[in-house]
Every structure is written in C-alpha cells, then in structure tokens.
Amino acid sequence: DADVTQTPRNRITKTGKRIMLECSQTKGHDRMYWYRQDPGLGLRLIYYSFDVKDINKGEISDGYSVSRQAQAKFSLSLESAIPNQTALYFCATSDRETSATDTQYFGPGTRLTVL
Amino acid sequence: GQNIDQPTEMTATEGAIVQINCTYQTSGFNGLFWYQQHAGEAPTFLSYNVLDGLEEKGRFSSFLSRSKGYSYLLLKELQMKDSASYLCAVRDLGGGYQKVTFGTGTKLQVIP
Numbered sequence: 001d002a003d004v005t006q007t008p009r010n011r012i013t014k015t016g017k018r019i020m021l022e023c024s025q026t027k028g029h030d031r032m033y034w035y036r037q038d039p040g041l042g043l044r045l046i047y048y049s050f051d052v053k054d055i056n057k058g059e060i061s062d063g064y065s066v067s068r069q070a071q072a073k074f075s076l077s078l079e080s081a082i083p084n085q086t087a088l089y090f091c092a093t094s095d096r097e098t099s100a101t102d103t104q105y106f107g108p109g110t111r112l113t114v115l
Numbered sequence: 116g117q118n119i120d121q122p123t124e125m126t127a128t129e130g131a132i133v134q135i136n137c138t139y140q141t142s143g144f145n146g147l148f149w150y151q152q153h154a155g156e157a158p159t160f161l162s163y164n165v166l167d168g169l170e171e172k173g174r175f176s177s178f179l180s181r182s183k184g185y186s187y188l189l190l191k192e193l194q195m196k197d198s199a200s201y202l203c204a205v206r207d208l209g210g211g212y213q214k215v216t217f218g219t220g221t222k223l224q225v226i227p
Contacts, residue, residue, distance in 0.1 A: 035217075042219035043158070043202070090157060102206065102213060103148065106157035 003027045004107035006091050012113045019078040021110050023091030031094045032074035033104065034058075034066060036087040043090065049074055050096075081114040088112075119218035121203050126224045127193055135188045135221045137203035145213065146206040149177050149188045152220065153199045161201075162188070190223075198225045 004025045013019055023032065034046040035058075045058030047066040055068055063085060065077045078085055088111050092104040118140045127133035139147070146165040150158040164170055164179035164186060176189040188201055200220040207214050 040219060043217040045214075045216075088155075102146075102215075103160045103163065104158075104215065106159070108157050109155075 004091060004093055004105055006089075006107040006110050008110060009108065010111045012115065013081055014115050015080075015082055017081050017114075019081050019112065021076045021089055021091075021112070023074045023076070023107055025072050025091075025093045025105075025107075027093055027095075027105060028071075029093035029095045029105070030071060031096065031102075032068065033092040033094075034064075034074065034076045035090045035092065036060070036085075037090060037109075038087050046076065078112075081112075083114045086112060086114045119203055119205055119216060121201075121218045121221045123219070124222045124224070126226060127190075129193055129195060129225055129227050131193050132189065132191050133193060133223065135190070135201050135203075135223065137186045137188075137218060139184050139186070139203070139205045139218075141184075141205055141207045141216075143208035144181060144184075144205065145208045147177075147179055147186050148202075148204040148206070148215070149175075149186075150202040150204060150217075151199050152202060158202055193225050195225050195227070198223060 007022045030051050033048045035043045037043050044060050049055045049068045052068050067075050088109050090109050091107040094102045094104045121137045149161040152158040162177035169178045174191045179186045200222045202220045203218040
C-alpha cells in the first residue's frame with residue numbers, strides 16, 4: 001500500500017468551480033506539503049504544514065487554500081479555479097528533522113485541468 | 116532567496132557514465148538533495164549531501180562543494196530505466212525555518 005495517497009488522480013473542471021484535492025499519509029510524518037509542477041518551472045511550493053496547528057504559505061499561495069484536518073490529512077482547495085491553475089499537483093510529507101535529512105516523500109500526483 | 120541552475124536536458128549512452136551538475140546560491144545552506152522523477156510520476160529521493168565530498172550509493176553518487184555552491188550527480192553503468200528527470204533541491208535556513216527549493220530538473224535520455 002502506498003504511504004502517501006492523493007485523490008483524485010485526474011480531474012477536469014471548468015473555470016470558476018471549487019475544487020478540493022486530498023492527501024493522506026500513513027508514514028506518521030508531521031510535516032506535509034503541496035506543490036504544483038509545470039513544464040519548465042519545476043516544483044513550486046504552494047503551502048506547507050509542520051503540524052496540525054501550523055500552516056504556512058509557500059511561494060505561490062494566491063488562489064489556493066489548505067486545511068490540515070489531522071496529522072495524516074492535508075487538503076488543497078482552489079476556491080474558484082482558473083485555467084492557469086492547470087498543472088500536476090503533488091503532496092509530500094517529511095519527518096521532523098533531528099539529525100535526519102528531512103527527506104520529502106511524494107504522493108503519486110493529481111493532474112488537474114481547468115477549462 | 117535561492118537560485119538553482121541545472122542543465123535542461125542531457126543525452127547519454129547505455130552503459131556509460133553521466134554527470135549532472137547543479138549550482139546554487141543561497142544565504143543559509145543546510146543540505147542538498149537529488150530526486151529522480153520519471154515522466155508523469157512522483158519524485159523519489161536519491162541522495163542527500165550536507166558536508167563536502169562524495170556520497171556513493173550503488174550506481175549513483177553525489178558530490179557537494181559548499182564553498183563553490185556546486186553539486187553533481189554521477190550515474191554509472193547507465194540503464195535505459197535511468198531515463199528520467201533529475202531534480203536538484205537545496206535546503207535553506209533563511210527566515211528561521213527549513214525551506215527546500217527545487218531546481219527545474221535535468222531531463223536525461225539514455226539511448227542504446
């Protein structure tokens with residue numbers, strides 16, 4: 001079973017619709033992240049959460065919101081989708097850094113198309 | 116902020132060795148990662164360097180020079196399945212918290 005799961009895997013929607021992407025993890029990690037990936041732009045951080053009560057904006061948070069419902073769940077919402085939000089979205093998790101690397105583990109991705 | 120540069124594309128022959136370079140500029144460097152990403156799939160962790168030198172892990176090795184802001188990923192005995200994008204990512208302590216920034220990736224094509 002996958003440690004980090006994302007639903008849905010693919011979604012096509014129309015401009016102006018509200019969309020929620022969900023992420024769940026069984027790794028027991030406290031940190032969770034949402035990224036989007038666009039050709040030629042790499043992975044860009046949207047939001048991150050270091051624990052349930054700690055949510056922070058990343059470099060491209062405009063037009064997005066998040067909810068950390070539990071340690072294992074982190075959802076991303078597009079309140080009113082627009083075409084330039086068409087992208088591949090990844091959720092990732094990492095463990096609180098001790099002497100470890102804080103390596104991130106990624107979900108399989110959600111391909112979102114906004115028409 | 117951070118600036119991470121890596122070549123956009125590379126081509127190499129099956130069985131050969133390829134070196135993928137990454138240069139970065141950051142104010143609070145605290146580690147560099149390499150991830151592999153096959154087309155349409157999730158990135159997967161390959162290596163981590165925080166001290167200068169070479170880290171070897173099977174066919175893959177990663178090198179870091181903090182003074183030069185430079186890293187490379189070395190892939191030996193290339194296989195067709197190594198065709199993928201390789202992402203360099205830098206961890207920074209700027210702003211008082213850990214932040215990881217990804218480069219745009221190097222797309223490697225392995226040819227027979």
